Amino acid sequence: MSKGTVGGGGTTMLRRINVAAVLDAVRRSAPAPLRVAELVERTGLARPTVAQAVDELLDAGWLQQHGPDSADRSLGRPAIRVSLRGRAAPVLGLDVGPHRVTVGVSDLAGRKLSLVRRSGPGWTAQELLGVIGEVINEALAEAEVPAEDIAAVVAASPGIVDEHTGRVQLVPSVPGWSAIDLIKHVRGLLDCPVMLDNDANLAALAIAAARGGTGTLLAVQWGERLGAGIVIDGRLHRGTGAAGEIGFIATDTDDVINPEDSRGPLERAVGSEAIAALGRQAALDNPKSRLAELGGEQLDTADVFAAAAERDPVAQAVVQQVARTFARALAPSVLVLDPTAVVIGGGVARAGAVLLDAISDQLRLLTLNHPKLELSALAEDAVVTGAMRMALDEVWQRKLPTPAMTSTT
Template structure:
């Protein structure tokens, strides 16, 4: 039998309940409002408010006019969504992109810088720091409000939190990037693999929100995969889960060379897609072979992990051939797997910013105490802020029509 919750557990649960109510309200709330919306007692809410006020998450707003009966107006408290910011940082080989979110999950600042030449690790760090400061300027908030940052890296992260190995950005190898950035930015910084963050974004915001076990494949200029189990990124004993590119001699497909997709009759994946659309027979044959080979690999990995669903993201699923590609892979995967229960294959619905949104989501999850003063505050949805400062909530489409054929591909909606 489970032990009854302690008084500390109860206080923690009460604080989470109040934060949830405050975060959902744009207007100041009174204690009576909170009693009505949470079912908690006034003394309990008083204690929670005092704690949240100390951390700056709540502030008391000036009282309005007196009540009609001449009594004192009720005290009102406002959730301070800009009291702390989270940064999602994608530190790719050729550019750095930053997205800032407030405590409601609203994106309040963005910035991007290109990287040219052969920069040193120190120069790359400087570029990341400068891009974060650009995003803070875009948000119009001081650097002191930045409390946490999750940095996406193309490579493996060691148990010590350093970049263990990166084929695409070798300057990061054995670099204590989190410490350097933390010193420069003055906040909690941690690293994660970019594909794992994209998988994490699919769990929180994408087509597989109701699934705990997701097998995510990134297919575009390169191929990589990651796995979430019970909604958490699967790391393995040495944080090397999913690093098949580190297996000597391994190739995802005939077209995969040293981690990059190459094509016999085209310079890029986009180019061969264009040739397939124009009806080029050689390009179509190479494309068909690629689909068969990658589907075989996906089916093999799927049988190892037995996921609820397979999600494919990257440049290919976002292309004009997305419907044909996903349908062809799904058909081949289901043909190859002889079991009665087979995972579905879905296209990513998070889009091109899946890595950044995954970084923000993990930043909220891992840095709850730095942001709210307590552990375990749920990850918010990530929404855009319009010019009138109201959020634009991202909607997951119920269906997608592919431009090439006009066919409609059903995508689960989890609104």
């Protein structure tokens, strides 16, 4: 009649804690292999304890043993070294966009095993499900990971995502997408925990992980639409579920959110489409400008920034206006959040320094502590990377025995 009370504290919990401590120490130094002596030092445990834990973890498949490596020749008997066995629990990240599906498979140690991207011209919701399945299989094959090994999946979807039910609201681009239960579908393909989150959130997570360290990060995804993810000390801030929806910030003193419209005022004002439209108008008004030369009839967002980079005053004026509108919209949030850094990603980020400097100048006039303003180094992989990252976090949180006390109330 074992009561089955997990979480109470007997000596077996002590063992679990210590094993977890060892595993955690190995994880922290991944992918570098560690000697037992180093583990002893890092965990503060006694050698036999660590040795026993390592044995256990080797048996369970979490660690792998390395032969004494050639380079590390020193005095005395060579030490056995262990490292994370990444294949123990690989994870899968999924980025679903209206025109593109990306799947990444990652090591337990965070090494990317495969990354498969497929583009297409506007799928229907049903077609999309099929494509997702195919791309997942492709990525698994490339990573040489059997489907049943996958330990966790995180999927990214545009729109506002309800963390718990896994439903998506407010998706404009794919008709019928919000009716689909993506989580259920993926769980049908891969029998493991599946989570769904906003793409801007996941991109933010990836960027935060890449920058490392603590602090507050505001990561803006700026393309046709505008969204932002907030990461505070490594953890996502979700609010009640719709945090970071900067696209709906009002830009004009008379702006009002129209619940029917899936795009917000700021998106309409400075989304990539709007920038292109501004550029076209400016080109029409100044037919002799470099901007008009570059762009022609189907002038693009990129043309605007290219012309501005070449110091065309007409294009510079457009960029100035965009930067000003964006900075004025973002400044209140910067004041309130006081982030360590603001990182801009997404399609518009390709504009580069031209835009960044203009925003920086404007933001400096409107804030107290001026956060670092950067461009995302991850480009289009940010979302998948963030999804894999979150899946990894999930696995670790599940496998590393609970930090002792997480009572109710």
